[in-house]
Amino acid sequence: MHSSRARLLAAPRALVAQSFPSTASVRWQSTAAAPQSSTKTKPKSAPETSPSFVKNIFCGRLVTDQILPYPNVLTEEQTENLNMLIDPTEKFFQECNDAARNDELERVDEKTMQGLREQGAFGLQVPTELGGVGCNNTMYARLVEIVGAHDLGVGITLGAHQSIGFKGILIAGNKEQKEKYLPKVASGEHMAAFALTEPSSGSDANSIRSRAVPSDDGSHWILNGSKIWISNGGIAEVFTVFAQTPVKDERTGEMVDKVTAFIVERSFGGVTNGAPEKKMGIKASNTTEVYFDNVKIPAENVLGEVGKGFKIAMEILNNGRFGMAAAMSGTMRSSISKAVEFAANRNQFGRKIHEFGAIQEKLARMAMLQYVTESLAFMISSNMDSGSKEYHLEAAISKVFGSEAAWWVTDEAIQVMGGMGFMKESGLERVVRDLRIFRIFEGTNDILRLFVALTGLQYAGGHLRAIQTAIKNPTANLGVILDEGSKRAIRAMGLSHSGPLPDVFLSLKDQALDVAKTVEEFGSACESLLIKYGNNVVDQQFQLNRIANAAIDLYCCAAVLSRATRSLELDLPSAQHEKKLATVWVNEACSRARYHIKGSRSGSTKSDFDAMTSISNDLIENGGLVAGRALGF
Template identity: 60%
Template structure:
């Protein structure tokens, strides 16, 4: 149905351990060990400028090409195309799908799934030549917003299928692989899954035990092992599976490297356990998957042998923005329910919405939803406009959305009071469903380290570039003077980062707060590099403060950019957006100041040591350590 409508519309731990952890998160680092010469060349490559705002934030530079003006990734035809889908998708969730029934039965009934296939919902980004709707990332995200307002469990069924399940085929598949598999997963009622996690390989993907051995004739691999917590694992007939393989490098040495495979259940030897019993997203099938002597043709390798890390991380990176879109819809639902209750409920002779405490809750929920939406559409827009430098921004979007949605739902329940705690209100289901979003597709804890350490590495390569410049100043005066000018202005308060020229004039005070935050941030990065060097990977207390500051700065920038666009276009909501942007920038810049002060504070650094000791005592005891106050 959606396919037809769309076509009509269109025609109308240790240091080494930490390094390994980051290697698993960054596709760029998932490469064979390099010689010293190759390492130097890699360093020079990393010192080169890229277009990522967050990368350059760590250097104290405003790379505004991807943030100002706010990216508009849809032309009129594309806007009309996605608009044609909104009513039928909304109608499906209001008239066909029963989210509470899905949750209580811990499965989606066949009639509902059949309706989804008829809508074309399982092939949203598949090219039309293979039977899909061919939505770009911005259009796909708009559909995600609708899903997020209604049923996150069903959203996982849909998302696990296409955002990660067969995404590898879209990104890396050969012409033959796409012709064979994409029609099946878009119109052929064949479900897909992404099989990476193992009992010993969660965030540490390098510890994968699943192994594929090439046959003597070189025509196929034999796969053995198991995967856990696989979304759609019990219903998928096509899986993207990651396994260790023996690879011969350019020096003739044999090493184990992870390779990505397209595995069909029909190959034989693929089985699964019963559906897991979960806290939330109960209707999505989550199961262990077992592989016993599974014979995989060599032509089913994705990308190249040994490039599984790159495949896995780029699949996850390319899909994280969708979480921001989807959870933006969830936040909107929470705001709707909370505001409706606040305007109807009377306590102590006054409506709830007249009380300052309730007003503050609603305002913060609205600001978070606005900023989250601004970030998510910023990332999607840049992806659609051809950017390849969005990985840190996508990670930030995932962290911000999953934590913001939890906050909004929790506050909505608080505003509704006892009514919010009741099942029939619907919020308790959303709260349970939301909890997993801070865990899967990269835990927020790991993604914070990813943002901080990747950014620091980029800043560090710049410092090395400066060191080389000073070794031969006569031929590098431009680099040296440019850096000296930037630092002088920043440190004495006469210059530094000035963002006022990038925003609509009435937002200049908010832009000044953002610019000051960038100045403070870059100085903090440099001081940490000077103090700790490579040992910074062990300082997770400090890295988390740094990551939170980067998140706040990027969030301010996205809001400023979007609001500037709205004010210049004189949109009906522009004044309201300005209120939210100004409010956000005041509070976010204050959080940046506090977090960066903690990085430099001797008291807080000492406190981090105390926390480390407290944790050690608890872990040794496997319990609290203190005795009961009354001694029994």
């Protein structure tokens, strides 16, 4: 399952690298790979700056460099190359791949595998000089969208191979490693897998126990351990493996264990796997345990630096996460098409069912969720292709939103189709089984929400500390103090300091203003949480979930307003339809965000949180439900 049902980070506390404003002066040391700032080194008193839209809303600010105008970085040549790939890929999945058969076989049919090799599907992002197709992230996302529309089992096989399996070699490998491994994995001659998760290490990926020690002569490493839920685990020849290794601590001089990444070949010997796992969905994807018994890994197969493997693991996951949103966008397109076709032709009570308001609302909401997800996927891929290093929170949001949206949309498609949707013949029962895993792997949505909230609060905390520092020397920092004071005074009077989200099409100005006002309110709520809880905010997961949900809605609002603005400016045929999608989405999403903001700071809501903690504790102590049966026996 892309190596795990929850392969993201260390425990939530390790998500935050710096202290928040507090009466205590505790500092947290991060073991997670923190997003790198694209700015130059600044004095310690200066706060970090970032072009990330999501990071900045935690400070109540609108920074729109990466969202407006809606980005599109494809050159004419890349657009032409992509168009040449789209039709053959569509045709292959429509005519050559049989998703139902793959599901029944519980493996991808060999004819399909060979066809994918011939299509170049196993090396989409590998440079052409190394045998790949040479796609950038945006081109890759568009092709992944097609796969997601047709067969998620095949999608996982391809994604586990290239999105994470050999992605480490692509982004962190040296010249020799790339030249040795990329041609064969790009051709599909060798399959790849990402081996991180272990029985005791799921969401807390830094707690792995597999261990590699250097040989006496330093020529190789000896690896022992095991991994679970490894996608392609039974068919891979090349593995990106993460293991604890002895490293000298630069501060103390003592030897400590730190994670190192290795490129491991099955041919090294000592690499075996268990039988394929029996799963609810994505049955065509090969998922197994993988065992390493005294595997001798050449010293030159260390990926990156010794002791720096955890950062590489996080970068691989962060780098590939946008692709999931693209796949989910494709899945929703397919599910919606089936629901629309059925609703347009099904007669009940003397009318087509699409004429009934209940069905109309379902179809409209399905379309909105697909539009948002697609907007996120290609905004992020374009940002990455533009060279941005600040996309981690946005990519995490796209994964959370897309996986939950696709689940809801496909479930509603089944509902629209009624009994027909429930039947195997429609194909939707397989899709809904396949979709369930997407909220779990590539970082569970629960952990990703904490990642978004805590990383954003960390950023806001740095800015709040800078203000506190400025107050200590008011003469030298008078401008900063007066500016901040005016903002707070305006907020205290219940007024907004912000104008509308800039550069949005005029007919969407009300929605642009609503987003701006909600962002300001969101920043104020984040500041209140930091001041109230300080470092202990990491333990306030009820509040953090609400903060994350508000951040997700606000970023989605910005993405759809940006995309709809582009369509309106270009007067595209679908522009007015997109305007309606954006209008309804933003109106409702801002209301939801304000609801979550209120929930993060309300005293009565805090009382409910305490009650839920107590209810949960009662269940654990009782070993199950506490309330007696309704009949008393």
